[in-house]
Amino acid sequence: MTETDVVIIGAGHNGLTCAAYLAMAGLRVHVVERRKVVGGAAVTEEFHPGFRNSVAAYTVSLLNPQVIRDLRLAEQGLRIVERRAQNFLPAPDGSYLLTGEGRTKDSVARLSVHDAEVLNGFSRELEDIADVLRQFVLRAPPNLLEGFGTAAIREAMNAFQSANILRTLTLEQSRSLLDLFTRSAGEILDERFEHDLVKALFGFDAIVGNYASPYAAGSAYVMLHHAFGEVNGKKGVWGHAIGGMGAITEAMARTARDQGVAIELDAGVREIIVERERAVGVVLENGETIRAKYVAANVNPKLLYTRLIAAEALPADFLARIRHWKNGSGTFRMNVALDRLPSFTALPGEGDHLTSGIIIAPSLGYMDRAYLDARAQGWSSSPVVEMLIPSTLDDTLAPAGKHVASLFCQHVAPELPEGKSWDDHRDEVADLMIATVDSYAPGFATSVLGRQILSPLDLERQFGLLGGDIFHGALTLNQLFSARPMLGHADYRGPIRGLYHCGSGAHPGGGVTGAPGHNAAQVILRDHRALFGSRG
Structure with missing residues (x-):
């Protein structure tokens, strides 16, 4: 003992x-x-001979x-680097959106002048509210207790202090905060923007790890949750841990x-x-x-x-x-070993866009259908895929000239309908995820040397993530x-x-x-x- x-x-x-x-x-x-x-x-493991990658959690921003x-x-050796571009969203018609410092507004303007004009205002609104809510991250929220005593007095003081933090919001910001906690991301984005890719840029954050449509009530909060992050002192930025x-x-x-x-x-x-x-x-x-x-x-x-x-x-x-x-994130995780970098039809060849979060979800409607598909049949026929290629920023993960990619795929049902088992369908769905990326980057499928597949059931077995x-x-x-x-x-x-x-x-x-x-x-x-x- x-x-x-x-x-x-x-x-x-x-x-x-x-x-x-x-x-x-x-x-x-x-x-x-x-x-x-x-x-x-949050682990790094070899999943194919000579190829290592972040197995489940795969990107950095929210680390306080x-x-x-x-x-x-x-001091313990941790080094976090920023992506050279933040997000890349290709569309089936060959258009694309590329975001990052000095890129976002011009890229949006090529798609919609209106959206470029309102973009900074919307981003600032999210950032201002996120700045206030960050003050709640490293403190316990007010706890509801029965009766009266020392603990109840302590929680009353906590509630008072929390209210004082929220009082720093203007009335209009308070209205926006209520919207973000109760409304759908899709409704809010449809009111603000007109181009599908611009809506998808924000809408993707509303469904990450969220087994729901972007039009589900409350999905706007998940979008806000992902705005809390920073890398190396830069708010709203995503990065990679070497x-x-x-x-x-x-x-x-x-x-x-x-x-x-x-x-x-x-x-x-x-x-x-x-x-x-x-x-x-x-x-x-x-x-x-x-x-x-x-x-x-x-x-x-x-x-x-x-x-x-x-x-x-x-x-x-x-x-x-x-x-x-x-529980249930609607998540299917893959790690793939590549013998070359992908080339996207919308933006061929190498470039900073390959260091970004590559989001295959060209519209809110696409995300909504992906969720409805998964509810009906167990997985999306046209899934949402975010692909990161961390070896473009980190040469410790793959042999020289080769690469690794993380695929974060949605939507899939945490439990398959009609008594089906994920053990019987994981390879079929993995093939679909690879084919989805290949449809935007022809040749991707043939570049895959090896793959690691984690269905919701695998995530539960390996990491205790119930329902994935x-x-x-x-x-x-x-x-x-x-x-x-x-x-x-x-x-x-x-x-x-x-x-x-x-x-x-x-x-x-x-x-x-x-x-x-x-x-x-x-x-x-x-x-x-x-x-x-x-x-x-």
């Missing part, structure tokens, strides 16, 4: 972030990870700059280990030990017991409460609700802010004393941010000081 102050379930980026902060404050921390490598879904500084990730996404989590693990954190791999958790209505440790799949003052879970909330804790240890109403926690959900739970209004993962538990504390949520199923939600891990650590430290003062 091992004893420690905190045991953390899952060595993904949030678990490692939480561990590092706790250890820097002097607590003994033990992280257990089911897989044989650290990183969770304070987390980068506090964990000294640059060495792949695993370079981020490896740097985090080095910081954690430097602070004395024990990280145990190949150590899946069988159950959380609950005694006298308090979480006091975990039992591993190999039978080993680790006892701790606190247990922090960097796993999907539904997985946590339906698989790792005995039902009788939980409040019945809580368990009933968490069983209906909504990359966010550990849908970013819907009933699963956001004070309701993430549930009203009454937005403060990172579970319904059992000593149990905490430190993963993306807690505020502020999905993406490689480090924010839930940071926030959960602050709550654990506050509770520890309340119990023990300055004593360990």
Whole structure:
């Protein structure tokens, strides 16, 4: 038996972030990870001889700059570079949109003078609101509590402080914020812009990891969620971690280990030990017991409460609700080894556009049909594909003259209809994704030397992403802010004393941010000081 102050379930980026902060404050921390490598879904692995890539999470922007500084990730070797162009959207008619610093407005103007005139105003509106909401990222949202006492007073103060942050918005910005939380991205974009590719540029962010149409209510918030990011101090920019996404989590693990954190791999958790209505440790799949003052879970909330804790240890109403926690990203992930770079009909040859996020989704209608197809038959007949070719920015990933590409594909049903299994259809759907890219870049299919396929079922098996959900739970209004993962538990504390949520199923939600891990650590430290003062 091992004893420690905190045991953390899952060595993904949030678990490692939480561990590092706790250890820097002097607590003994033990992280257990089911897989044989650290990183969770943010890992870099060889998937074809000589070819390495970010396996699941695949691009950088949302990683919080304070987390980068506090964990000294640059000192640990992390280097993030910007894409030379941000996004490239080819259309079937040969037109295209190419965005990035010094490019976007001119490219939009070639498609629509009207859209070029209103583009800066719309982008500024999103940026201004995102600037205000960024202030909520590294703090717990107000938590709804019953009764009156010290905790209720604390939450009332938190609500007051949150209201003061929102008061910095103008009335018109407040109206826009309400729209972004409640309306569809499609409605808003149709009101502002006229060209399909311009609408698709913003609309794609509304469906990334979101198994929904861009015309679904609430999809505008997902669009806003993706506006929170920055790279190297530049807001709204996307980039690449040299060495792949695993370079981020490896740097985090080095910081954690430097602070004395024990990280145990190949150590899946069988159950959380609950005694006298308090979480006091975990039992591993190999039978080993680790006892701790606190247990922090960097796993999907539904997985946590339906698989790792005995039902009788939980409040019945809580368990009933968490069983209906909504998962499913509509995501199909592929990594491909290429013997050459693709050449797009809309913009042939090499160029900065190949360093960008290449989005095959030429209109909101195309995205809407992709979702409806998946609902009806299990996958889209004309899927949405974002392709990144990180080897254009990073020569450590592939042999000289060769390349790797990440394909983030939507929409696919988390569970196939009529009892079908993803194991029987994954290759068929992978062929479709390759053919979709080939229809815009002829010859792409013949350039593929090898491929790695991750269906929603594969993502669940390998990374614990239930239904393939990359966010550990849908970013819907009933699963956001004070309701993430549930009203009454937005403060990172579970319904059992000593149990905490430190993963993306807690505020502020999905993406490689480090924010839930940071926030959960602050709550654990506050509770520890309340119990023990300055004593360990």
